Amino acid sequence: MNIVLGICGSIAAYKSATLVRLLVKAGANVKVVMTTDATNFITPLTLSTLSKNPVLVDYFIPETGEWNNHVELGLWADIMLIAPASANTLAKMANGLCDNLLMGVYLSAKCPVYFAPAMDLDMWKHTATQENIDKLQSFGNVLIPPGSGELASGLHGEGRMAEPEEIIAFLSAEIKKKLPLADKKVLVTAGPTYEAIDPVRFIGNHSSGKMGFAIADELAKLGADVTLIAGPSAQISKQLAVKRINVTSAAEMLDACLQNFEGSQVCVMSAAVADYTPVTIAQQKIKKQDADFSIDLKKTTDILSKLGSQKKAGQILVGFALETDNEEINAIDKLQRKNLDFIVLNSLNDEGAGFKKDTNKITIIDRDLQKTAYPVKSKDEVALDICNKIIALLNK
Template identity: 75%
Template sequence: MKNIILGVCGSIAAYKSATLVRLLVKAGANVRVVMSADATSFITPLTLATLSKNPVGIEYFKADTGEWNNHVELGLWADAMIIAPATANTLAKMANGLCDNLLTAVYLSAKCPVYFAPAMDLDMWLHPATRQNVIRLQAFGNIMIPPGNGELASGLHGEGRMAEPEEIVAFVDAESKKKLVLAGKKILVTAGPTYEAIDPVRFIGNHSSGKMGFAIADELASMGADVTLVTGPTAQTSKQKTIKRIDVTSAAQMLEACLAVYPGVNAAIMSAAVADYTPAEVAEQKIKKQDEELSIQLKKTTDILKTLGQQKAAGQILVGFALETNDEELNAISKLQKKNLDFIVLNSLNDAGAGFKGDTNKITIIDSALHKTMFDLKSKEAVARDICDKVTQLLNG
């Protein structure tokens, strides 16, 4: 979720909203805070505006400037609304459709999932009116973040304290993933080049930047998948914080990492540019410049894609890539069939804008039935969506 409205009500627990804003922003969300007037007695709007890097909404309009806080626009903008702390008073208003302040007006305008984290004393929480309001809100489709059990502001001990900010973020993240098309799916992605050592300072490598693989991993994670990214040496970073990253250097290390992960995944997308050959012997010391010529004996690396294809279980999806310079389709189909792939992503260095290092790519997807889908030149992020859509179709039947 990128756009989140945080509603803050008048409760002693409002002080926790500062931490909540920071955690949401850290997770990559764009946060807009809307406060009730009473909430400003517990925490200042300036604090939340500074942490969220957005102005805080309190009133419908500012009397001195006439500036209007458009509650309908806010409700349409948000991917999720979190009301934390949610007081008994605000819960009652929400349950009965009252909107005498900006916060409740935004709630009634929201088209997104709405989460509420109750915060009140034990007797208020247990009162039949509050219980009925909560039941009614849940019947509307709103999602309650259960209150905790512990010491309350009154000195009583029991249920009613607002969930901790870390618990709220984890709860919302888990709930939102349930609605995503790849929720519960585990996917392995490889990216980048491999470096095959010649001596302690030199290696054989290639020009892969890792951009395509990282874009695929980010797209899969945004669709709810549990992604493990095995990457060779690259300066790329993931946008999605949930991705588990395993850094490797050589083809042998990448093979070992993939074999450890592969049995437990639903799909593997092998976009790394793995070396086909590696030095037969690695010099222990730096090779000194002596003769006019230097010969290095090479040996084949283990074919990772073929190895996984041989181990592929029923229902697993395996995707390979083919970067070709001649006889593109013929070579790609041969690789598709020999390595037991579900589909292969072909790109040609003869196509302008395709290949390594750049921010664009032009691909053709060929599946196991030899159905061919050609795509125009696109950004690598857009290409990643096309590839992930194909994987999703196969995983979901």
């Protein structure tokens, strides 16, 4: 998201460095606007380095003859956050006074505005301050309440700006409420499984887990509470909120799925689970011999079929079919046998699809056998297409 961070003249401005760092780490594009007094507490250089954007203080730039367009900046922002918000700035906001760039941006903003006050106890409790806060809230601005503790004056009480971690948590919760998958519990599987032959060797496949991780990240971005069951994979979730459960074998993945499926409203089974596993696992490394060597295999439990048989009304179950021949026929058969709501078909015959690639080419087939074919896209874009299909089903 695009976030304008306004910083006012307050000792709490020292927390702004951490706040900018956390916003950027969370994936936000941050532009900082400071009042002149704020620069006495923390330097623009520090904040521009952390935000990777120029810090704006004044309307005009005398050295270049240019000006900072407050209207464009106000329209650019998805969120405006003023932290710390001093008593002086709160009064200006409440009464529409526009004597600095920060106020110009505030009065031009079309986005939600959040403010985190920072001031001494008596200033915070003053009737004028409280009336200004009430007025701002009546405008639709959102208060991030201050904490209580030791203040710069030596007094103890309310008025401390919320800690940067608390502000991030507050914004995350507010943003999540408005997302299409807010409060939906989703289970995703990704990656391969490894079936042990001995302590050294295993039977596996070429799945990297990229597609499943992209789906889990996209679902989390859309507000879902995501549990990701991942086979051996070097992939890392971009979304910190994704809860990851690591497994190795098909049996371990089955156990993890059964433990988490019942409480999930949506389940996306994108893992490449082994169909067979050795009947016996050697306890010691098998030594090479002159004679030929064979391994007896047995079928693994079909996790998707198992979940399909347990699926309750209202649950959405999504499967994947990677095919090399008779693609649609095989995918439809799998869709119907395993009680899926839709299946994502891709073919190794399609250029840009398959294991370990950053792109994929899919066709979605639903229960009514309606087919939607997509061109080659990045796996992140494919993940969004799959998530949009899930949202459409949830909204039916």
